[in-house]
Amino acid sequence: MTTEFVDGVTAQSDALGFEPAVVYVPHPIQNRTRAEIDEIADRAFAQVMVLLKSE
Incomplete structure (x- = not known):
């Protein structure tokens, strides 16, 4: 994801209760x-x- 969408990811994550x-x-x-x-x-x-190994 590009840095332009940090706020969108945060808002959607909060709305869905998913990180x-x-x-x-x-x-x-x-x-x-x-x-x-x-x-x-x-x-x-x-x-x-790192993300793939932590799942």
């Missing part, structure tokens, strides 16, 4: 180069793995 596993990445995504996307993914990978 999702979320990794936030910089916003926006759609205008990034392939190299920028790769860098963002590389930085987020460790966080994703």
Whole structure:
């Protein structure tokens, strides 16, 4: 999820009484180069793995 949607995730989580596993990445995504996307993914990978192992 991009950082643009932090408030939306929080509001929806509170409304549903559910705490999702979320990794936030910089916003926006759609205008990034392939190299920028790769860098963002590389930085987020460790966080994703932690969330997957904790479930």
